[in-house]
Structures are given as structure tokens and as C-alpha cells.
Amino acid sequence: MAKLIDGKKISQQIKDELKEKAAALNAQGRTGALAVIQVGADPASSVYVRNKKNACAYIGIESLAYELPEETTEEELLKLIAELNEKTEVKGILVQLPLPAHICEDKVIQAISPSKDVDGFHPQSVGAMTIGEPGFLSCTPAGIIQLLKRSGVEIAGKHCVIIGRSNIVGKPMALLMLRENATVTVTHSKTRNLPEICRQADILIVAMGKPRFIGAEYIKEGAVVVDVGIHRDENNKLCGDVKFEEAEPAASAITPVPGGVGPMTIAMLMSNCVQSIEEG
Ligand code: NAP
Numbered sequence: 001m002a003k004l005i006d007g008k009k010i011s012q013q014i015k016d017e018l019k020e021k022a023a024a025l026n027a028q029g030r031t032g033a034l035a036v037i038q039v040g041a042d043p044a045s046s047v048y049v050r051n052k053k054n055a056c057a058y059i060g061i062e063s064l065a066y067e068l069p070e071e072t073t074e075e076e077l078l079k080l081i082a083e084l085n086e087k088t089e090v091k092g093i094l095v096q097l098p099l100p101a102h103i104c105e106d107k108v109i110q111a112i113s114p115s116k117d118v119d120g121f122h123p124q125s126v127g128a129m130t131i132g133e134p135g136f137l138s139c140t141p142a143g144i145i146q147l148l149k150r151s152g153v154e155i156a157g158k159h160c161v162i163i164g165r166s167n168i169v170g171k172p173m174a175l176l177m178l179r180e181n182a183t184v185t186v187t188h189s190k191t192r193n194l195p196e197i198c199r200q201a202d203i204l205i206v207a208m209g210k211p212r213f214i215g216a217e218y219i220k221e222g223a224v225v226v227d228v229g230i231h232r233d234e235n236n237k238l239c240g241d242v243k244f245e246e247a248e249p250a251a252s253a254i255t256p257v258p259g260g261v262g263p264m265t266i267a268m269l270m271s272n273c274v275q276s277i278e279e280g
Contacts, residue, residue: 001248001249002247002248002249002250002251002252002273003149003151003252003253003254004253004254004255004256005148005224005226005253005255005256005260006146006151006259007143007147007255007256007259007260007261007262007263008259008263009264010146010147010264010267011143011263011264011267014264014267014268014270014271015055015058015270016065018059018267018270018271018274019058019059019060021274021278022059022060022061022274023060024025024096025100025274025278026060027213030277030278031061031062031089031277031279032060032061032062032089032090032091032273032276032277033062033063033064033090033092034052034056034063034090034091034092034093034094034118034273035061035062035064035066035084035090035092035093035094036049036052036053036063036064036065036094036096036225037066037068037077037080037081037093037094037095037096038065038066038067038068038096039068039069039070039071039072039074039095039096039099040068040069040070040076040099040100041067041070042098045097045098046136046277048232049065049096050058051266052094052266052269053065053090055269055270056267056273059270059273059274061270061273061277062276065242066256068080068133070100070232072100072103073102073103073112074102074103074107074108077095077099077103077108078107078108078111080158081093081095081108081111081112081254082111083192084116085111085112085113085116087151090116091118091238091273091276091277092118092272092273092276093110093112093113093116093117094109094118094119094269095109095119103227106169108120109121109123109195110122111121112132115276115279116276118136118138118269118272118273118276119136119138119139119269119272120135120136120137120138120139120172120272121138121167121168122177124137125137125138126167126172128131129172129176130175131225132179133138136272136275136276137172137268137272138168138169138172138176139264139265139266139268139269139272140168140169140173140228140261140265141169141172141173141175141176142268142271143264143265143267144173144176144205144226144228144261144264144267145176145177145180146267146268147226147255147260147261148203148224148226149263151252151253152245152260153203153224155177155180155181155182155183155203155253156182157181157182157183158182158183158202158203159182159183159200159201159202159203160182160183160184160185160201160202160203160204160205161184161185161187161197161198161200161201161203161204162174162177162186162187162205162207163194163198163204163205163206163208163214163241164187164188164206164207164208164209164228164246165186165187165188166207169228170186170188170207171186173205173207174186177203177205179206182203182236185197185200185201188274191217194218195217195218198214198218198219198220199217199218199219199220199277200220201220201223202220202223202224203218203220203221203224203226204223204224204226205225205226205228206225206227206228206229206240206241206242207228207229207241208241208278209229209241210229210241211231211233211240211241211243212231212233212239212240212241212242212243213242213243213246213248214216214227214241214242215243215246216243216246216247216249216250217253218247219246219247219250219251220250221250222250222252223250223251223252224251224253224254225242225247225251225253225254226254226260227240227241227244227254227255227256227257227260228240228241228261229241229242230258230262231256233272233275238257238258239257240255240256240257240260242254243256244256244257
């Protein structure tokens with residue numbers, strides 16, 4: 001039976017460590033706020049924004065909420081970001097994605113000062129991560145590295161296959177696994193023989209956005225399986241990209257959905273915020 005990688009427990013450990021660190025910084029008068037911007041009232045985004053505010057409150061970081069109407073123009077949003085970039089007490093700026101179709105996400109991401117880019121999406125942050133320079137790491141992939149390390153999974157020398165090449169998960173995941181000395185294969189929708197390639201993985205990271213797609217035929221006996229997907233199934237229950245009941249018997253360790261990768265993303269966002277306060 002596979003070991004369950006408990007993201008809920010590990011994220012709580014990280015948040016408790018950060019709470020202590022934030023209190024120590026606070027005692028030295030080093031504080032700062034996270035500005036959280038939401039445009040429109042998409043219900044899923046509202047849940048993510050609420051969770052981020054709650055995490056800030058738990059750790060002891062101030063959060064500033066900017067809830068803007070759906071019809072906010074790109075110009076208005078860019079102006080707000082420019083103002084927040086100038087405010088010394090604001091140490092992190094987060095714009096909840098997706099944005100309404102009339103606003104260019106790339107332009108918005110690039111408007112955030114790299115020194116406040118706690119999501120790690122700015123091209124400068126991505127570039128720094130690529131060449132191993134200091135900077136904010138993309139939260140979900142950084143959370144997966146923490147999940148693996150804190151669960152005692154050895155990464156160096158292992159073959160890691162990643163399904164998905166998005167800018168927020170697949171690509172940064174590949175870079176971070178490379179940094180940890182894994183041998184990395186990145187696959188995508190045009191990849192041929194996907195099951196065969198996945199069966200070579202010691203560590204299989206699935207970020208394809210296809211509910212319950214990955215079954216037993218993709219998994220080598222003893223592999224570590226990380227499921228990044230989050231979906232609601234036909235019964236409105238949360239599920240991932242992996243058919244858990246098929247993968248679990250073959251895997252040596254596996255992340256559940258919910259309670260696996262999901263809670264780690266916010267924990268790493270908080271880690272980036274504390275890092276930003278620390279860096280002043
Ligand atoms: P995305 O932008 O839709 O990217 C999906 C990737 O999977 C693409 O690279 C795509 O290939 C590839 N893909 C799709 N179908 C495939 C197939 N049949 N075979 C092989 N590759 C295939 O998604 P994302 O933003 O990376 O997110 C992936 C999943 O993770 C989603 O379910 C999302 O909700 C979830 N997520 C969770 C968290 C968390 O905190 N737990 C954070 C972010 C995302 P192409 O590039 O060729 O199109």
C-alpha cells in the first residue's frame with residue numbers, strides 16, 4: 001500500500017514555522033502587508049482569495065483586500081498596481097487569476113514589481129529561478145518540492161516525468177526538479193506514447209487538468225505519484241487528474257486530492273510573503 005503524502009499536515013507545519021518567523025520579524029519592527037486584488041466575483045476565485053486572507057491572518061501578516069468590479073479596465077488595474085509598487089508597507093502583490101477577458105494577464109503580471117511578486121509569475125522571477133539566482137519561486141511547484149522533501153522522498157538521480165507544460169505548474173516544476181538533480185522529462189498534449197514514458201518515472205507529477213485521466217497503465221510499480229489536478233466530479237466531489245484507486249496500489253507514495261498539493265500552494269505563498277518582509 002502506498003504511503004499517503006499528507007499535504008494538509010505538511011502545509012500546517014510550514015505555516016507554523018512561518019508564524020514563528022513572522023512574530024520574530026515583527027518583534028524587530030519588520031512588518032509588511034500582502035495586497036490581494038480580485039477583479040470580478042468568480043466564486044472559485046473568491047474562495048482562493050478568502051483562503052489567502054485567512055492564511056495571512058493565521059501567520060500574522062496584514063492583508064489588504066482590493067475587490068474590484070468585473071468592468072474594471074486594464075488601465076485602472078495597472079494604475080492600482082503602480083500605486084501598490086510604490087507603497088513601502090506593501091511587501092507582496094497578488095492578482096487573483098483568471099482575470100476578465102478584456103484584461104491582458106501578461107501585462108498585469110509584468111506590471112508587478114519583481115521585489116513584490118510573491119506569486120513568482122513575473123518574467124524576472126522565472127528567469128532568476130531558471131539560472132538559480134535568488135527570487136520568488138512559483139508557489140505550486142515549490143510546494144511540491146517541499147511535499148517530497150518533507151515526506152522523505154529522495155529526488156537526486158531519480159527520473160521525474162511531468163505531465164503538463166503550463167507556465168504556472170509544468171515548466172517551473174521541471175526547473176525546480178532539475179535544480180534538485182532529478183533527470184526530468186516534460187510531456188504535453190502532443191507527446192506520443194504517454195503511458196510508456198510515464199511508466200519510466202520514479203516520480204510522476206501530473207498537472208494536465210483532465211479529471212481522473214491517469215490510471216494504472218501510467219504507473220511504474222513503486223513510483224511516487226503527485227497529483228496537481230483539482231476538479232469537481234459528477235457528484236460535486238473534489239478529484240484530481242489521477243484515478244487514485246488505480247494508482248495507489250502500484251505507487252510507493254501518493255498525494256491525495258483534496259489534502260495533497262492544494263494546501264501547499266498557499267503555504268508557499270505565505271513563505272514568499274515572509275521572505276519579502278525579511279528582505280525588507
Ligand atoms: P493548463 O494550463 O491547462 O495545462 C495543462 C497541461 O497539460 C498543458 O501543458 C497540456 O498540453 C497538458 N495536457 C493536456 N491534456 C493532455 C494529454 N491528454 N496528454 C498529455 N498532456 C496533456 O493547466 P495548469 O494550470 O498547469 O493546471 C493543471 C491542473 O492543476 C488543473 O487541474 C489545475 O486546476 C490544477 N492546479 C492546481 C493547483 C494547486 O494548488 N493544487 C495549482 C495550479 C493548478 P499542451 O501544452 O500541449 O496544451
